[in-house]
Amino acid sequence: MEVVLAVVIGALYAAGLYMMLRRSYVKVVIGLALLSYAASLLIFTINGVTRGRPPLVPEGALRPSEPFADPLPQALILTAIVIGFGVQAFTLVLFKRTYQATETDDLDAIRSTEHHKKPAAPASLAGTKEGG
Amino acid sequence: MNLLLLLPILIPFLTAVTALLAWHNRLLQRRINVAGASLHFAAALGLLASVSRDGIQVVQVGNWPAPFGITLVADLFSAIMITMTGLMGLTVAIYSLGSIDARRESFGYYALLHTLLMGVSGAFLTGDMFNLYVWFEVMLIASFVLMALGGAKAQLEGALKYVTINLVSSALFLTSVGVLYSVTGTLNMADLARRVSSGAIDPGLTTVLAMMFLVAFGIKAALFPLFFWLPASYHTPPIAITALFSGLLTKVGVYALVRTFTLIFVHDVDFTHTLLMVIAGLTMVTGVLGAVAQMEMRRLLSFHIISQIGYLLMGLALFTELALAGTIFFMVHVIIAKSALFLVSGLVQRVAGSYHLKELGGLYRSSAALATLFFVPAMALAGIPPLSGFWAKLTLIRAGLETEDYAIVSVSLAVSILTLFSMTKIWAEVFWKDRPGSSDPPRPLLPFQRRSLLIPATWLAVLTVLIGVGAEPVLDLAMDAAAQLKDPSAYIRAVLGG
Numbered sequence: 146m147e148v149v150l151a152v153v154i155g156a157l158y159a160a161g162l163y164m165m166l167r168r169s170y171v172k173v174v175i176g177l178a179l180l181s182y183a184a185s186l187l188i189f190t191i192n193g194v195t196r197g198r199p200p201l202v203p204e205g206a207l208r209p210s211e212p213f214a215d216p217l218p219q220a221l222i223l224t225a226i227v228i229g230f231g232v233q234a235f236t237l238v239l240f241k242r243t244y245q246a247t248e249t250d251d252l253d254a255i256r257s258t259e260h261h262k263k264p265a266a267p268a269s270l271a272g273t274k275e276g277g
Numbered sequence: 278m279n280l281l282l283l284l285p286i287l288i289p290f291l292t293a294v295t296a297l298l299a300w301h302n303r304l305l306q307r308r309i310n311v312a313g314a315s316l317h318f319a320a321a322l323g324l325l326a327s328v329s330r331d332g333i334q335v336v337q338v339g340n341w342p343a344p345f346g347i348t349l350v351a352d353l354f355s356a357i358m359i360t361m362t363g364l365m366g367l368t369v370a371i372y373s374l375g376s377i378d379a380r381r382e383s384f385g386y387y388a389l390l391h392t393l394l395m396g397v398s399g400a401f402l403t404g405d406m407f408n409l410y411v412w413f414e415v416m417l418i419a420s421f422v423l424m425a426l427g428g429a430k431a432q433l434e435g436a437l438k439y440v441t442i443n444l445v446s447s448a449l450f451l452t453s454v455g456v457l458y459s460v461t462g463t464l465n466m467a468d469l470a471r472r473v474s475s476g477a478i479d480p481g482l483t484t485v486l487a488m489m490f491l492v493a494f495g496i497k498a499a500l501f502p503l504f505f506w507l508p509a510s511y512h513t514p515p516i517a518i519t520a521l522f523s524g525l526l527t528k529v530g531v532y533a534l535v536r537t538f539t540l541i542f543v544h545d546v547d548f549t550h551t552l553l554m555v556i557a558g559l560t561m562v563t564g565v566l567g568a569v570a571q572m573e574m575r576r577l578l579s580f581h582i583i584s585q586i587g588y589l590l591m592g593l594a595l596f597t598e599l600a601l602a603g604t605i606f607f608m609v610h611v612i613i614a615k616s617a618l619f620l621v622s623g624l625v626q627r628v629a630g631s632y633h634l635k636e637l638g639g640l641y642r643s644s645a646a647l648a649t650l651f652f653v654p655a656m657a658l659a660g661i662p663p664l665s666g667f668w669a670k671l672t673l674i675r676a677g678l679e680t681e682d683y684a685i686v687s688v689s690l691a692v693s694i695l696t697l698f699s700m701t702k703i704w705a706e707v708f709w710k711d712r713p714g715s716s717d718p719p720r721p722l723l724p725f726q727r728r729s730l731l732i733p734a735t736w737l738a739v740l741t742v743l744i745g746v747g748a749e750p751v752l753d754l755a756m757d758a759a760a761q762l763k764d765p766s767a768y769i770r771a772v773l774g775g
Contacts, residue, residue, distance in 0.1 A: 165445070173441060180448040188455030218458065221407055225451055228414045232447075235418065236440055239425055243433040255434045 150190040157183035170240045170250045177236060181229040185222045192218040281327050282336045282349050282402065284320035285359050288313060289366070289395035296388040303383050307374055310387040314363075314370035317394060321356075321363030328356040329754065333761070333771040335404075343772050344465030348404035352768055353758035354605060358401040358532055361612045365524040366394045368733040372620055373517045375729030376627070381427050381515070389426065393419035393521070400529050404772055406454050406464040409533065413450065413497070417443050420526060424514050435513030442506040446496035453489035460486065467772035470540045470765055480544050487542035487549050491534070498530025500590065501560040504583045508567065511582070512575035512632075516623030519575060523582050524616040528608060531589045535604065538593055539762040546596060554594035558688045561587030565695040574622040574632045574703060578615070581658065581699065584692060585611045591685055592673050600676035601759035606752060607669035610657065610744065614666060617654035617737035621647065624730055625707060628719050634703065639712030643719045648708045650734050655704065657741040659697035665744035668752065 157179050164176030195214040202209050244250055292313025299305040328334055328351050336349040351359070370390065377386055396416025403409050421443075425436040458464055460482055461472050473483055492503070499507040507527070511519055534553075542549055564584025571577035589611070592604025624647055626632050629640060641648045657664035670693060677686035712719075722730065744751050761767060 161448075165441070170437075177441065177444050177448075180445065181451070184448045184451040184455065187452055188458070191455055191459040193459075217464075218455065221455065221458070224407070224411065228411070232414070232418060232421075232444060235421060236444070239421070239433070239436055239440060242425070242428060243437050246428070246430045246433050255437070 146194050146196075147190060150186065150194065154183050154186050154190060157186065168252045170244060170252065173252070174233070174236055174240055178229075178233055181225070181233070185225050185229075188218050188222050188225070279334050279336050281320065281324050282334050282351055285317060285324060285363070285398040286395055286402065288317045288320055289391040289398065292317070293388045293391040293395065296391065297385065300383075300385070303379065306382065306387045310370050310390065311374070313391055314367040314394075317391075317398075318360075318363035318367045321360045321398075324351055325356040325360045328353055329757070333768060335771050343404075343774075344463050344468035347408050348465060348467070348772050349402045350404035350467075350768065350772055351402055352761045352771075353754065354532075354535070354762055355401050357605060357609065357754065357758060358528070359398055361528075361609060362394060362397050362401065362525060365521060365612060365616060366390075368616065368620075368737060369517050369521040369524075371729055372520070372623075372733040375726040376517050376623060377515055378427075384426060386423075386426060389419050389423050390521070393423060393525075395419075397525050397529055401532060404466050406457060406466060406469070408464075410447070410450055410454055413529070413533075414447065416526070416529065417447065420522065423518050424510065424522075427515070429513070432513045435510035438506050439510035442496060446493050449489065449496075450493035453486060453493055456489065457486055465772065466536070466540055467765075467769040470769055471773070473541055473544055483542065483544050484548060487538070487545075490537055490542070491549075491552075494530050494533045494537070495556075496530075497527065498534060498590075499527050499560075499583050499586055500556050501563050501583075501587075504560070504564070504586075507583060508571075508576055508579045511579040512573065516575070516619055516626065519579075520616045520619035520623070523578070523619055524612045527582060527586060528589075528612060531586060531608070534590070535593050535601075535762070539596075539601070540765045540768065550594050550596045553590055554682065554685055557587045557590035557594050558685055559587075560584070560590060561688060561692040565692045565699065568699045569695065569702075572634045574625070574634065574707070575619070577634075577699065577703065578618055578622065581618075581696065582615060584696065585615065585658075587692070588670070588673060588689060591689060592676065594685070595673075595676050595680055595682060596763075597676055597680060598756070598759045598763045599672065599679065601762050602752065602755040603669065603672035603676050605755040605758050606672055609751065609755075610665040610669040610741070613737050613740050613744070614654040614657040617734060617741065618651070618658065620730070620734040620737065621651045621654070624650070624722075624734060627722065627726065627730065629707075630717055630720070634706035636713060637707045638710045639708075640719070641708040643712075646731075650731075650738050651708065652704065653738040654741050655700040657745065659700050660693045661697075663742075663745045665741045665748070667745060668748040672752065672755075 161176045161179030161183055164172045192215055195212055198213045200209045200213040200216050247255055292309060296306045296309050299309060333352045337343055338347045393416055396412050396419055399412035400409055400416060403412055421440050424439055425432055461469055461478060463469055472478060496503045511522060561584050564580050564587060568577050568580035571580060588607050589604050592600040628644060629637050631637055657666040660666040660670040674686050
């Protein structure tokens with residue numbers, strides 16, 4: 146089981162990084178999602194896959210009998226999934242808004258942060274937008 | 278239960294919630310913002326006083342005994358960082374009143390600002406690796422939205438780069454935490470320190486873990502060669518946000534590095550800290566050389582953030598008590614001086630209508646006060662006595678000479694000269710040379726803006742002078758904090774007991 150999972154995790158990391166190196170926004174988002182799945186699965190696998198041994202403390206004992214499935218990695222993964230969900234939702238919206246603003250989905254084409262352009266007209270004092 | 282330890286997290290949280298409840302009342306949000314930031318700063322000062330009086334403070338959240346529950350710890354270093362967070366929070370909260378436009382304000386700017394402060398405070402206080410990851414995420418999500426809020430094209434493009442690289446760093450951090458748990462069986466930092474130093478864990482594996490954390494934190498701290506996202510994004514949001522990011526966000530990355538590389542990963546100092554030393558030198562040099570080529574004030578200052586990160590890392594890499602004290606002193610100095618410079622560049626833009634050096638000029642004649650406000654933190658950054666930067670650099674260089682690391686000492690001195698050159702360039706272009714004929718005449722500040730923009734910039738400038746003139750008590754505090762970092766046994770005892 147561990148071997149299969151290890152191969153899957155490796156493939157996920159590789160696919161995630163490969164997608165992030167593409168120039169299209171959409172593929173970058175997919176890459177980010179794959180990376181976070183890979184990290185979650187890695188935590189799950191590397192801490193030992195134990196089948197059918199819930200960490201229940203038998204009556205009269207102080208700790209569960211070995212071997213038992215460690216619940217902590219699963220708690221970590223649950224937290225990571227929730228955080229990842231929120232972040233990915235935000236990322237999707239951000240990338241969509243950027244696509245609308247730049248009218249391109251080519252990452253190499255977004256360079257306006259690197260060059261200074263003189264503003265066309267002096268901005269009015271009340272509603273000055275400082276990003277520019 | 279030590280409430281003081283929870284307040285720096287709870288106050289920004291409650292402020293953010295109250296600001297959200299007052300969604301439709303912009304005026305009320307502004308008041309809540311200032312009140313919350315003041316309370317946060319007061320709580321931070323209280324924590325600092327309490328930690329320097331009674332030693333390391335610990336709270337076991339939910340009364341779960343360490344290492345099973347989440348631990349909040351404040352040693353002197355954490356308390357100093359929390360105080361700086363409170364100071365920057367208050368400064369930017371007031372500066373925002375006059376510089377953030379009404380549209381951003383009514384779309385939750387203040388709630389986000391305080392969420393960010395909560396994340397930063399949490400990261401400084403936690404004593405648990407996974408909890409540190411969670412606080413990083415809280416901080417990042419708030420910073421993502423702050424960076425994109427307003428939706429200007431450049432902002433969105435900057436945010437896209439910033440979000441992507443930070444998510445990669447988070448994925449790597451999460452991976453490292455998972456592997457760390459499988460190797461050591463614990464995530465509590467004090468427990469980790471104990472287990473790693475007991476020698477039960479293969480030192481080779483520990484070094485691998487150290488390197489994984491170095492890359493994850495290195496991206497957030499903008500170390501060489503992982504810094505490219507910073508100058509591509511930091512200049513895009515409004516200047517108040519840039520000032521806050523420059524003061525706090527990369528510093529959280531450095532804090533995490535200092536914490537892990539003084540507490541946990543000290544098993545093979547010859548390898549890890551020598552590597553840190555090389556990175557520190559390269560970060561200083563590339564940052565300052567990048568700045569030389571820039572003609573836009575915010576981009577120029579962004580490159581200087583990177584260069585200063587190199588100095589912070591230098592103290593960690595030298596790894597003596599004096600060097601760590603230098604890092605802490607430098608941290609206090611650079612947070613104040615660098616944010617002051619960003620705030621002043623915002624004022625320059627407000628008055629003269631541009632951030633670009635070629636379009637500015639003659640400001641010394643038209644507003645001498647502004648020129649002074651720039652001059653003081655700029656000279657502090659370059660390390661001119663008697664300002665704060667001089668003592669910070671002196672401490673680091675003395676530490677370097679003591680351990681006979683002449684290479685890093687000469688690099689840091691050369692970088693200081695280049696920093697001075699860079700600051701002189703801004704000074705000459707913005708303040709001394711004649712106003713270019715094509716530019717609009719300077720606009721006076723409105724009375725309200727005068728108060729909300731000038732007061733924060735002024736008190737930061739005054740602070741750099743005060744820290745410079747009265748360096749002794751600050752340095753003593755930094756030495757005490759460094760002693761706690763260098764010998765973590767007190768930290769471990771405070772968390773785990775016994």
